[in-house]
Amino acid sequence: MSTSATQDIPAPVFRTATTLLADLKQDDTTAVGILARHLQHLDVVDPALNTVVLTDRPGATGSAHRADEERRRGVRRPLLGVPVTVKEHIAVTGLPATSGDPGRADLRPPDAPCVSRLREAGAVVVGKTNQSAHGRDWQTYNAVYGITNNPWDLTRTPGGSSGGGAAAVAAGIVPIDLGTDTAGSLRLPAAFCGVYAHRPTEGSVAGLRPAPARPLPLPRMTEVGPIARSADDLRMVLDVLAPAVPGTHREASNLRGLRVALLSPPRWFDMHPDVESAYHRLADVLASHVRALTWCTPDLPGGLTAQHDTFLAVLAAQGARLTPQEEREAFAAALSSSGDPRDDAWASGLFPTSGTRACWARHRHQLRLAWDDFFDTWDLLIAPVTSVVAFRHDPGKAADWFSTLDLGGRTGRYNDLFFPASLAALPGLPATVFPAGTSPEGLPVGLQVLARPGDDRLSIGFAGLLADLIGGYRPPPALEGGQGHRTPREPKRRMVCSARSTSRSKPSW
Structure with missing residues (x-):
């Protein structure tokens, strides 16, 4: 140009x-x-x-x-x-x-x-x-x-x-x-x-x-x-x-009160x-x-890392239904050999079950409550x-x-x-x-x-x-x-x- x-x-x-x-x-x-x-x-x-x-x-x-x-x-x-x-x-x-x-x-x-x-x-x-x-x-x-x-x-x-x-x-x-x-x-x-x-x-x-007729416990995100x-x-x-965003509709009119x-x-x-x-x-x-003003790590169930790992698992599960099983198995094997816990989290979402979905949903519910407590302070x-x-x-x-x-x-x-x-x-x-x-x-x-x-x-x-x-x-x-x-x-x-x-x-x- x-x-x-x-x-x-x-x-x-x-x-x-x-x-x-x-x-x-x-x-x-x-x-x-x-x-x-x-x-x-x-x-x-x-x-x-x-x-x-x-x-x-x-x-x-x-x-x-x-x-x-x-x-x-x-x-x-x-x-x-x-x-x-x-x-x-x-x-x-x-x-x-x-x-x-x-x-x-x-x-x-x-x-x-x-x-x-x-x-x-x-x-x-x-x-x-x-x-x-x-x-x-x-x-x-x-x-x-x-x-x-x-x-x-x-x-x-x-x-x-x-x-x-x-x-x-x-x-x-x-x-x-x-x-x-x-x-x-x-x-x-x-x-x-x-x-x-x-x-x-x-x-x-x-x-x-x-919008779907009812909210799902695990969002599409x-x-x-x-x-x-x-x-x-x-x-x-x-x-x-x-x-009509739900919530308090709070505004930020100035920085001094925040x-x-x-x-x-x-x-x-x-x-x-x-x-x-x-x-x-x-x-x-x-x-x-x-x-x-403060530097902090929010007090979440399992910590920030656990929230991130559940996010990775849910994201992997969303794509799993579109991926042939043999491809997922080969990918899971490569992930398991990396030694990185983040890879383990992703691998856990490649083969979702009703039990793992329920576990993720419970963790998400707990996270939402913890974040609500954080924003009280x-x-x-x-x-x-x-x-x-x-x-x-x-x-x-x-x-x-x-x-x-x-x-x-x-x-x-x-x-x-x-x-x-x-x-x-x-x-x-x-x-x-x-x-x-x-x-x-x-x-x-x-x-x-x-x-x-x-x-x-x-x-x-x-x-x-x-x-x-x-x-x-x-x-x-x-x-x-x-x-x-x-x-x-x-x-x-x-x-x-x-x-x-x-x-x-x-x-x-």
Whole structure:
């Protein structure tokens, strides 16, 4: 992407949705104009990024025109005229939902409930963003759409599995993307790309499909949530997706009244010095701004490690039903010889029984009670999102369970990245990711803040207040007229769709 090209893009593409709505209210612009600027920006910067892999330009243009007409008639909707994208596997009428699997190319389900909520709120659905195949990696690439690059450094991953959405929001292509999070799929990409994201309280948001008739003792652990450039935008989308979040509806009007804990991770979870430094810098800044601050390890049944192990077992059990028994047996044998207790936990989920499921359900219930006790004492818990900043593309890591990460002179397990995800996923806690500065190499560092179930607006509000102390989102330097990045190999292809036709083209670099 050239410097001159990016300088031709109007600044409003980097504005938040909240600011765009204020511009619309003041008649400073139109929804059609906002959409046109964002599509122009997409055409300039996305060939080098490959974030938005499906677009419905006729549909989006029609939605923008209707938004302008509704505004002229005095109709009020919370997202009226705001461009948004959604993760590829979330159903959008007329567009494929392949999950990066070529065998699902003809699957075109109607709008998921979460997408219907966005449309009802007046959002302009531009298209879909790339993800890892079936959402099963912390990098974003697949056989249908190819690889997505991080706008801070094209040689690095934006994270996964909602990496296309995080990269698109960071690059100014859209102000809001809707993704999903099971094992950090919203949170890790937001941290790698320097943006905000929110994993909502379990079961509170209109999701991928109609809610089951009764809650299950063991959750699927997948929640739909927004990626954005500000905490205010997260709150606005949450109000659309979850207008009746259960709980206390607590707000964060200022930092002074908050009791904040910082997680002391288990010894086996190591962080790169760049992440650890940002974590401790935040603690130093917060010390004089909150009511109480401490480093702690929550008192959980079996400890943090036991919660993580149950999370791994449940996650393995979810995939076990899709894997032939002989493959699971071979994998279990390899895991048992590693000598790592985390591998034993995963192996225990490969052959689930009614007895093991009941054991996991009991442990989850005990964990939820323990977390409730913890949040009686502390309002919020800050924790890492990941052990590293964005690393260089290496699609082979997911295929090798025993692959590693460079932790700055030390070596860590790639699959230790499950640990930060497990903190919120198994007990069903809300978690908000916020930018926490940059590494010495200039790459974003993100952290997450967790709250009691139902206190989504408390964690989001806290993240917003932090922006005044440590800064929030800023555009990647290459998109502000700085030096361009080295370009890696070309993505495989991207798709541009409407409800009537489909065309395919390879992006130019």
